[in-house]
Every structure is written in structure tokens, then in C-alpha cells.
Amino acid sequence: MDSLRVEDFNLKHTIESGQIFRYEKIGDFYYVVAGDKIIKVKQEGNELLFDGVSEEFFENYFRLDDDYKKIINSIGEDERVRGTVEEYKGLRLMRQEPFECLVSFICSSVSAIPTIKQRLNNLAKAFGRPIELNGYDSHSFPEQIDHVDETKNLGLGFRAKYVDNAFKNIDRDWLVSLKNTSYGEAKQELMKLPGVGPKISDCVLLFSLDFSQAFPVDVWVKRVMEELYFEKQQTPDNKIVEFAQEHFGKNAGYAQQFLYHYRRLLNQPATSH
DNA sequence: TTCCAGGTCGTTT
DNA sequence: AAACGACATGGA
Numbered sequence A: 001m002d003s004l005r006v007e008d009f010n011l012k013h014t015i016e017s018g019q020i021f022r023y024e025k026i027g028d029f030y031y032v033v034a035g036d037k038i039i040k041v042k043q044e045g046n047e048l049l050f051d052g053v054s055e056e057f058f059e060n061y062f063r064l065d066d067d068y069k070k071i072i073n074s075i076g077e078d079e080r081v082r083g084t085v086e087e088y089k090g091l092r093l094m095r096q097e098p099f100e101c102l103v104s105f106i107c108s109s110v111s112a113i114p115t116i117k118q119r120l121n122n123l124a125k126a127f128g129r130p131i132e133l134n135g136y137d138s139h140s141f142p143e144q145i146d147h148v149d150e151t152k153n154l155g156l157g158f159r160a161k162y163v164d165n166a167f168k169n170i171d172r173d174w175l176v177s178l179k180n181t182s183y184g185e186a187k188q189e190l191m192k193l194p195g196v197g198p199k200i201s202d203c204v205l206l207f208s209l210d211f212s213q214a215f216p217v218d219v220w221v222k223r224v225m226e227e228l229y230f231e232k233q234q235t236p237d238n239k240i241v242e243f244a245q246e247h248f249g250k251n252a253g254y255a256q257q258f259l260y261h262y263r264r265l266l267n268q269p270a271t272s273h
Numbered sequence B: 001t002t003c004c005a006g007g008t009c010g011t012t013t
Numbered sequence C: 001a002a003a004c005g006a007c008a009t010g011g012a
Helices: A011-015 A055-061 A068-075 A079-087 A098-106 A113-127 A157-169 A172-180 A183-190 A198-207 A219-229 A237-267
Strands: A002-005 A023-026 A029-034 A037-044 A047-051 A130-133 A136-139
Touching: A002 A055, A011 A029, A011 A037, A029 A136, A037 A055, A037 A130, A037 A136, A068 A079, A068 A237, A079 A237, A098 A113, A098 A157, A098 A172, A098 A198, A113 A136, A172 A183, A183 A198, A198 A237, A219 A237
Parallel strands: none
Antiparallel strands: A002 A047, A023 A029, A029 A037, A037 A047, A130 A136
């Protein structure tokens, strides 16, 4: 068991804010599956205790390199966001592996989070390999999949063809190389992929490719933005993105994550996961 | 039973 | 350019 001291870090809010889906809480520990690794982690005050991955991997995955104070000061200039930052202080963006992130969010469209988690676990069970840590069993994210036909009931629905295409046709290195382009160009490139529109693109850009200005607009973000910034008037998603990036600046994506988390918990008090 | 969920696509105005 | 219905599935 390794440990790291952290400041302004809240593990619960970070893991349970809809960025990742394949995690389970058992006792005080979260078991997070990322790629072919299981990360076992719990927080005790300003200390994170973890097992299953190197310190280097851990710091990268949880973006401990972010200048958090600077980021929340910046987005907190807006008083509505400042309220959510105070309530959920320590919520961090994570840095996922791009291809796994892309497939995860292709699987996410018009679905509730428990359903998405189930789908990804089905996919891993069918095409990944067994992995284990301290008695916790799971399956790695697949390298490749066979054709996802209807007989294999993974619950993917109409997304099956998009997932199939992603595994067959996306060059992993090309995906990573989008980091070296501009936000606008990277988004355009991602949107050429079948099943990938502006929202999923922004999720991949924000959660895996370090574009912190990306501002994914799902039903919750749309709701909270219209309530707080558009006088409850229906507003097209692209107008919301445009406004947010202008209003919140280069860390708009961080503001988005606080607003999403805040608004979703308004509707689902206590129960969580 | 109906409604909704971290949307996107093809078609029609 | 914007609006609209279809698309699968599971949980409340």
C-alpha cells in the first residue's frame, strides 16, 4: 500500500462525478478499473492510500499536476460556480487513456450511469482478460473485439455499430496525436467518427486529451446552464458551449464538472452511485 | 405504462 | 442553419 499527501483533493467527488464508470466502493476503498489495471484507493484526510499502480501512474491519472488553487480561483470568479466549488471542493478532473475514454462515452449516449457501467463491464468481460488485485476480480478494457453481433447481448443497443467501428478503425496513436492540434481542430476530427458528436467529443477532449476548455453539454449541464445563465430559456447546445468558453475561460471544463456534479446531486439526494 | 438517461444521425423545413 | 423523429435498453 502506497500513500501520497494531497491538498484540495476529494476522492469521493472526483470518482463519483461521472467521468469514469468502472468503479466500485467496498468498505472505505474504491476499486477503479483503468485499462488493464485495478486501482485500489481510499482517502484519509489529506492522505491517499493506494495499491495496484505506480505512484507515477497514480499522479498522472488523478492529475495531481494541476495547479488546483489557480484553476478554482479562476472559475470561481463567477459567483454561481464559486458556490459549487465551495460545496464540492477537491473535485478534480481525471486523465483517462484516450481510446478507453472515447469508447466509454460512445457507450454513454442517452443512458443512465449504472447502465453505462454495466455495458462497459459486459464489454470487458466478453473481450478483455481477467485481472485481479487483493482478491478483487475484474476484466481489463479490451484491446480488440470481435464483431459485436446481436447474439452477444452486451446491452449496447444502437451504439454497437459505433463501438465496433471504433475498435476496428481508430488508430490509437492518431487519437493521442490530437493533443498536438488545436481544440477546434481536434473536436472536428473526433466528430468525423460515427456515433461521436459535439458532446462526446468534448468529453474525450476534456477527460483524456488535456483540453480543459472543452465543455460537454449533456441534459444536466444544459439544465443547470439554462437555469443559472439563460433565465430558464431553452438554448441550443452550441450557444451554451460558446457562452461558457467565453465566460469561464480556458478552464471552462472544470466549471462544467462542478456544475454537472452539483446539478445531478440536486436530483439524486443521498442514494448516490 | 410511461418517462428519462453524461446524444447522434438522417431527413425535412 | 435549425427543427424533428428514430434509434435500443434498463431503471424508476
